[in-house]
Amino acid sequence: MSDTKAPSVPSMTRWRRVYYLIPVIALIIPFIANEYLLWVVNAILVYTLVTVGFNLIIGNLGQLAFANTAFFGIGAYTTAILMVYFDIPYALAIVASAIVGGIAGFLASVTALRGIRLYYLAIITLAFGELMRWVYLHGDKVTDGSDGLLLPKASFFWLPLDSEAPKFYVFLLLTVLVVKATSNLMRSKIGRAIVSIRDNEAATASLGIYTARYIVLAFVWSGSVVGIAGAMFAVLTERVLPEAFGLTEVIIHFGMVLVGGAGSIVGSVLGAIALTTLPEYFRQFPGMDELFFGIIIVLVLLFLPKGLVSLLCRISPVFNERYYRD
Amino acid sequence: MEPLLKLQDVSVNFAGLRALANVTFNAHGGEVRAVIGPNGAGKTTLFNAISGYVPASGGAIHFKGDPIHGLAPHDISVKGVRRTFQNGGLFPELTALENVLAGLHVHIEGSFLGIVFGSKEAREAEREGIAKARRLLDLMDLGAIADQPVKDLSGGQQRMVEIVRTLAMDPPLLLLDEPVVGLSPPMRDRMMEIIRRLAGEEGIGIMLIEHVIDLVMSGSDVIVVLSSGELIAEGTPEEVRQNREVLEAYLGHV
Amino acid sequence: MYFFLQLTLSGLTQGAIYGLIALSLTVVYRATTVVNFGHGDFVMAGAFVVYVLVIYLGMSYLPAALLAVVILFCLGVGISRGFIDPIKSGPHIGFAMMSISLGYILRGGARTLWGREVFPMPRVFDTEPIFLGELVVTGDVLFICAIVGVLLTAFFVIFYRTTVGTLIQAVYQSERGATLIGVNVQAFHQSMWGVGLAMGAIGGILIAPISLLHPDLGATFLIRGFAAMTLGGFGSLGGAVVGGLLLGVAEQNLGFYVNSALIDITAYLVIVAVLVIRPAGLFGKTVTVRM
Numbered sequence: 001m002s003d004t005k006a007p008s009v010p011s012m013t014r015w016r017r018v019y020y021l022i023p024v025i026a027l028i029i030p031f032i033a034n035e036y037l038l039w040v041v042n043a044i045l046v047y048t049l050v051t052v053g054f055n056l057i058i059g060n061l062g063q064l065a066f067a068n069t070a071f072f073g074i075g076a077y078t079t080a081i082l083m084v085y086f087d088i089p090y091a092l093a094i095v096a097s098a099i100v101g102g103i104a105g106f107l108a109s110v111t112a113l114r115g116i117r118l119y120y121l122a123i124i125t126l127a128f129g130e131l132m133r134w135v136y137l138h139g140d141k142v143t144d145g146s147d148g149l150l151l152p153k154a155s156f157f158w159l160p161l162d163s164e165a166p167k168f169y170v171f172l173l174l175t176v177l178v179v180k181a182t183s184n185l186m187r188s189k190i191g192r193a194i195v196s197i198r199d200n201e202a203a204t205a206s207l208g209i210y211t212a213r214y215i216v217l218a219f220v221w222s223g224s225v226v227g228i229a230g231a232m233f234a235v236l237t238e239r240v241l242p243e244a245f246g247l248t249e250v251i252i253h254f255g256m257v258l259v260g261g262a263g264s265i266v267g268s269v270l271g272a273i274a275l276t277t278l279p280e281y282f283r284q285f286p287g288m289d290e291l292f293f294g295i296i297i298v299l300v301l302l303f304l305p306k307g308l309v310s311l312l313c314r315i316s317p318v319f320n321e322r323y324y325r326d
Numbered sequence: 327m328e329p330l331l332k333l334q335d336v337s338v339n340f341a342g343l344r345a346l347a348n349v350t351f352n353a354h355g356g357e358v359r360a361v362i363g364p365n366g367a368g369k370t371t372l373f374n375a376i377s378g379y380v381p382a383s384g385g386a387i388h389f390k391g392d393p394i395h396g397l398a399p400h401d402i403s404v405k406g407v408r409r410t411f412q413n414g415g416l417f418p419e420l421t422a423l424e425n426v427l428a429g430l431h432v433h434i435e436g437s438f439l440g441i442v443f444g445s446k447e448a449r450e451a452e453r454e455g456i457a458k459a460r461r462l463l464d465l466m467d468l469g470a471i472a473d474q475p476v477k478d479l480s481g482g483q484q485r486m487v488e489i490v491r492t493l494a495m496d497p498p499l500l501l502l503d504e505p506v507v508g509l510s511p512p513m514r515d516r517m518m519e520i521i522r523r524l525a526g527e528e529g530i531g532i533m534l535i536e537h538v539i540d541l542v543m544s545g546s547d548v549i550v551v552l553s554s555g556e557l558i559a560e561g562t563p564e565e566v567r568q569n570r571e572v573l574e575a576y577l578g579h580v
Numbered sequence: 581m582y583f584f585l586q587l588t589l590s591g592l593t594q595g596a597i598y599g600l601i602a603l604s605l606t607v608v609y610r611a612t613t614v615v616n617f618g619h620g621d622f623v624m625a626g627a628f629v630v631y632v633l634v635i636y637l638g639m640s641y642l643p644a645a646l647l648a649v650v651i652l653f654c655l656g657v658g659i660s661r662g663f664i665d666p667i668k669s670g671p672h673i674g675f676a677m678m679s680i681s682l683g684y685i686l687r688g689g690a691r692t693l694w695g696r697e698v699f700p701m702p703r704v705f706d707t708e709p710i711f712l713g714e715l716v717v718t719g720d721v722l723f724i725c726a727i728v729g730v731l732l733t734a735f736f737v738i739f740y741r742t743t744v745g746t747l748i749q750a751v752y753q754s755e756r757g758a759t760l761i762g763v764n765v766q767a768f769h770q771s772m773w774g775v776g777l778a779m780g781a782i783g784g785i786l787i788a789p790i791s792l793l794h795p796d797l798g799a800t801f802l803i804r805g806f807a808a809m810t811l812g813g814f815g816s817l818g819g820a821v822v823g824g825l826l827l828g829v830a831e832q833n834l835g836f837y838v839n840s841a842l843i844d845i846t847a848y849l850v851i852v853a854v855l856v857i858r859p860a861g862l863f864g865k866t867v868t869v870r871m
Contacts, residue, residue, distance in 0.1 A: 064673050111855060119615045122676060123806045124855050127848040134845050181442050188441040188452060189434050196417045196428050203415030205399040206377060206408065208432040247799055251684045258677065287691025294684035301678050302666055323424050325449065326456050
């Protein structure tokens with residue numbers, strides 16, 4: 001029985017090329033937006049990477065591992081420390097944040113490998129994040145504790161990042177590169193292996209796939225991506241504070257993944273766009289961001305469990321992300 | 327001729343419970359060998375031990391002459407042993423094509439960096455993999471549903487996709503755990519036909535766990551009977567049909 | 581030596597409360613297979629309810645406490661019915677997400693209403709401390725230990741010696757079987773949520789003498805509850821209590837003898853240590869799954 005819903009594959013590829021237009025069109029944003037709006041757009045770019053990285057673990061690998069804030073903070077502090085104490089140029093600091101984030105991802109994966117799953121994994125990764133925050137707070141000789149570490153003026157190679165517009169171009173470049181690389185990763189045998197672990201780990205091993213390798217890979221990739229996002233965040237906010245990486249931040253990241261659509265890169269972008277403006281608005285009122293995000297997630301779980309991207313998929317199957325490339 | 331699979335005195339213990347006790351037999355390529363027995367006899371445990379999901383507490387298992395007891399499941403699979411699962415081993419969110427591609431995972435070349443940067447070699451390997459997967463699905467008349475998530479397929483179609491995926495790498499040894507459960511009678515016959523063809527024409531060694539006795543009797547070359555973890559009979563269907571111990575195991579004391 | 585005993589005594593007192601919270605978490609988990617990640621915030625809510633009743637409405641302590649427990653019980657039933665049942669057929673990960681979010685709603689709500697203030701909880705009674713040799717035992721300590729002791733004993737008796745308890749175990753082991761013999765599993769789940777939350781509320785109320793009330797109290801409760809469960813063995817009722825007691829003692833002693841900053845993170849360290857060294861904890865079962 002044939003199903004007219006099944007997408008004809010070649011035409012999908014043609015449609016997907018439209019995605020490449022988006023960053024090109026985005027190039028004009030600095031010419032039409034004021035400084036504040038640009039800052040918001042930059043924040044959206046940062047959170048896009050945060051969500052893409054987190055979604056890889058929650059949506060694609062299917063593990064409830066909340067190490068995201070740990071990766072984010074580690075990336076931000078790595079960049080900040082390297083720039084403040086060692087005068088490392090920003091471009092190199094970004095690379096360092098990616099590497100250190102990857103190492104943190106590796107450490108987080110060790111627990112998943114030991115068969116620690118579901119609730120244990122959630123708890124221990126939350127503990128990891130909180131331990132890191134304790135380190136930022138109490139390592140004040142290096143991190144300036146709760147005052148936060150102030151960043152010096154940054155330049156990306158020759159380009160001074162002294163206003164939002166140059167930051168935008170750098171962030172856009174990084175975001176496009178990382179999202180494209182992640183997309184390549186997922187639309188390959190690696191992506192299939194990761195998702196099959198989520199769907200049926202035992203069967204995955206029966207196909208000759210070494211599950212441990214792909215669990216570690218997913219965590220390391222996620223750690224690196226979110227580490228880069230942390231490096232961007234440091235330059236965006238120009239001061240790195242321990243509070244920014246606490247339990248409130250966890251629910252924000254989580255909300256973005258769920259609202260956008262777990263397991264979907266397009267969903268991650270949507271979630272970041274939809275929810276980035278709000279934490280900044282709510283930060284003025286203590287407690288409102290937690291309240292808001294909590295309510296949003298509950299509503300999504302009850303009424304739109306597959307996120308905003310599922311609405312898009314009803315319009316056109318183009319947005320339905322598959323795990324192969326032709 | 328060296329047997330394809332050799333089990334010598336294989337035992338499996340779970341916290342004091344003897345799931346398998348001193349099981350010994352050989353399996354050969356081109357043969358359909360059924361494993362039957364009452365519930366709890368240890369049939370799935372046998373498959374789990376052979377495929378590495380459960381460690382053997384005693385004895386030795388050799389595949390094509392190499393010892394495989396103690397190896398991890400993915401290592402055993404790479405050597406050429408593939409299996410299906412009682413509760414269905416498909417990846418529900420993936421399409422039939424993607425499921426089969428997962429079956430071809432080991433075959434598809436492409437380094438990590440190649441994949442991330444989209445190198446020519448990686449993309450070429452992926453295209454080859456996709457072409458092969460589609461061919462395999464077409465062979466089983468599943469081409470039309472290749473791009474549907476398998477959770478949307480009917481039970482019969484799912485079983486077929488699982489078989490295609492399991493066979494994707496031409497494994498010399500195939501372990502099928504209740505392959506016809508939930509299938510309609512015509513589909514069951516079709517499945518048994520496919521199984522016989524795989525053994526007869528392709529020379530694959532097939533072991534299957536099954537409860538539908540007449541299928542087992544008509545479709546298999548050798549039957550192995552387990553009861554309470556022990557191998558109580560091994561022989562052709564006729565021999566087993568007349569075996570007294572087998573009757574007792576199934577029906578209680580006669 | 582004297583210091584050590586004093587520290588251990590206060591550690592046991594705190595630990596008793598941690599044990600109670602861990603036990604209430606375990607009860608909900610055992611009865612419904614859902615770990616309520618929002619539990620800490622519900623416990624905090626229980627304490628806040630008492631605060632509101634006593635300070636704003638002028639009730640006296642004991643009735644307020646009892647009313648708070650009842651309110652939390654109803655809240656538990658409501659949550660199970662309104663938020664957990666509808667997503668029952670989804671993946672297990674959904675429950676965790678739902679319970680986390682509900683906890684955040686409570687925490688955010690409390691913070692919106694009360695901001696950054698911290699509140700001293702109303703005192704229960706003012707009694708003279710007792711001196712055992714050189715040990716100081718305050719009325720609060722006695723009160724807490726007494727209540728927790730009574731509760732735990734009552735709980736274990738009910739669980740292991742009455743038909744209700746056997747029912748709980750039966751439903752946990754086989755829901756379908758329980759439905760066949762006429763047990764309304766849905767109502768059962770809902771009431772167990774109620775029981776779990778009510779027990780947690782008692783824990784929250786009991787912290788009054790030894791802690792200040794503030795919206796982030798929930799997080800500290802939760803993490804200590806988890807640490808106690810992890811240490812004692814996930815899913816083990818007795819383990820949750822023992823884990824809580826040990827955690828309390830460890831916190832006090834580490835905080836004094838090593839570094840006071842450690843009190844905050846002892847729970848995290850315990851979690852990481854246990855999961856790395858022996859994931860099953862003290863009384864949990866080791867299950868090896870080969871992948």
